[in-house]
Amino acid sequence: MSEQRLALARERLERLHREVQKRVVGHRELVRGTIACLLAGGHVLLEGVPGLGKTLLVKTLSDALDLDFARVQFTPDLMPADIIGTQMVVQDEGGGRHFRFQPGPVFTQLLLADEINRATPKTQSALLEAMEEKSVTVGRVHHTLEEPFMVLATQNPIEMEGTYPLPEAQLDRFLLKLGAAYPSAEELSLIVDRTTSGEMPRVDPVMNAAELEEARRLVREVVLAGHVKDYAIRVVLASHADRAGAPELTRRYVRHGASPRGVLAMVMTAKAFALFDGRINVSFDDLKASALPALRHRLLLNFEGEAEGVAPETIIEEILRVVPLTESGGRG
Numbered sequence: 001m002s003e004q005r006l007a008l009a010r011e012r013l014e015r016l017h018r019e020v021q022k023r024v025v026g027h028r029e030l031v032r033g034t035i036a037c038l039l040a041g042g043h044v045l046l047e048g049v050p051g052l053g054k055t056l057l058v059k060t061l062s063d064a065l066d067l068d069f070a071r072v073q074f075t076p077d078l079m080p081a082d083i084i085g086t087q088m089v090v091q092d093e094g095g096g097r098h099f100r101f102q103p104g105p106v107f108t109q110l111l112l113a114d115e116i117n118r119a120t121p122k123t124q125s126a127l128l129e130a131m132e133e134k135s136v137t138v139g140r141v142h143h144t145l146e147e148p149f150m151v152l153a154t155q156n157p158i159e160m161e162g163t164y165p166l167p168e169a170q171l172d173r174f175l176l177k178l179g180a181a182y183p184s185a186e187e188l189s190l191i192v193d194r195t196t197s198g199e200m201p202r203v204d205p206v207m208n209a210a211e212l213e214e215a216r217r218l219v220r221e222v223v224l225a226g227h228v229k230d231y232a233i234r235v236v237l238a239s240h241a242d243r244a245g246a247p248e249l250t251r252r253y254v255r256h257g258a259s260p261r262g263v264l265a266m267v268m269t270a271k272a273f274a275l276f277d278g279r280i281n282v283s284f285d286d287l288k289a290s291a292l293p294a295l296r297h298r299l300l301l302n303f304e305g306e307a308e309g310v311a312p313e314t315i316i317e318e319i320l321r322v323v324p325l326t327e328s329g330g331r332g
Contacts, residue, residue, distance in 0.1 A: 009218050010278045013039075015206045019064040022201040024057050025194070026187040033178045033293055034061065034152070036272035038212070039219050042175025042265065043131050043151040045116075045166075045297065052180040054154040058112045066208040067148065070108035074119040080126035084136045101138060106130050109146055109209070113153040117163045124170055127151060131173040148212055168300065175265045177297035215275070222271040223281040229267070231325055232287050236263040238319045239299055249318045253305030258298040265294035284325050292316055 013035065020031050030046070034057065037044040046054040062069035072083060085104035091097050105111065106127070116124065130136050131151055135144045153174070155166075171177075183191065194200060207215075237243045240257035241250050250257070270286035292313055299312040 005214075005218060006275075006278060006280060009215050009275060012207055012211060012215065013276055016064055019203050019206050020057070020060050023060045023194075023203055024053055025190050026183050027053060027057065027180065030178050030180055031057065032273075032276065033176055033269075034058075036269050036276065036290075037176045037178075038148075038150055039215055039272040039275065040175055040265075040268035041148070041150075041216055042268065043153070043173060045171070045174040045177045046152065046154045046180060047157050047177060048154075048180025049158055049182075050156060052182065054180050055112065055114055058110070058152045058154070060203055061152075062110045062112075063203040064206055065110065065212065066205040067109040067212075068146070069110045069112070070105040071112040071114060072105050073114050074116050074123070076118060076120060078119045078123050080123055083123065083126045084130070085138060087139060101141065101143070103143070106136060107143075107145060109148055109150070111149075111151045113151055115155060116153040117155040117166055119164065121164055121167060124164065124166060128170055128173065131170075148209060148216070171297045172259055172261055174297060176269060176293040178293050219268065219271045219275055222274050222279075224267060224271065225281065227326055228282050228284060228287065230327070231284060231323070232263050232266050232270075235287070235291060235319055235323050236260075236266070236295070238323050239295060239315070245323065247315075247318050247322045249310075249315045253301055253308070253310045254299055254315060255302040255305075256300040258295050262295050262298045266290045269294055288320055291320055 016035060017031060020035075021028070024031060034044055034046070038061075046057070048054055059069075059071075072078070081104065083104050084106050085102050087099045088102045089097055090100045113127065130145060130149070134147065134149050135142060137143070151174075156163075234245065236258050238246045238257075239250060239254060239262070240246060241252075241254050243257075266287055267282070267290075269290035270282045273286045273289055274280070274282050295316050296312045299315060301310060301312070
């Protein structure tokens, strides 16, 4: 990786971050995490109570990127065909009839799945192939989605009536799960000023598809040293109750630990964080910063953990506290 390519990528990412922050008040880590997920080629689940700006963040990101954008409002009556498309009977000039595929909103580059947990599991599962394979199959015909493709889903964690929890298989396909925090008094004041007087700040496109793909290639070129990779692996293994080195909280409350996608998510997000900071190598701090968003939705608690209301974040923080940076026990 040349210094020129690195400097250019960092300049573009900083410009993208600044453009998004023109309209999105606060949420610095949320914005950074979402852009990192975009760079890593993954999908992101944004969780938070209504009114915190999750949908605004996604729409603003789409304005700052010169990419196709589509939004689907998930509701209980939404059907799979409403997302992926359907076969329609059309009549040609000669009076003959034939089937023609009518693409759904998934045929875009940035897809906002708003309130994804309001749709039935059958409809939610319609996104599985698109998220994993970047393609959809209708009937026996395989349709490839245009790159880059990213699903940005939102959900409300407190409202349970009329919602359907996402299946573990679909949760695992989200590279990161990010939480939207409540704004501070100063941020609330700025939100009031922006939304009650004048127009919202204009956001201009600052990165196109080719530039994004170049940044994604650079992310994969970021160096991951062997001992740093080993630390990521030991953190993920410590989320499994039957593994040596697992802390007491894991052994007591976790039914299933993070899947292999967990360590991949940690590493790719850490590489994106390193690129953000203009570095060509992943640090331990990059991995620690990526652990919570990469693993929190991949831990399945047992009955005792559910009954006592243990948060997966608490377990991950304990894992980061007890797992040494190196096999010899150093903590940096």
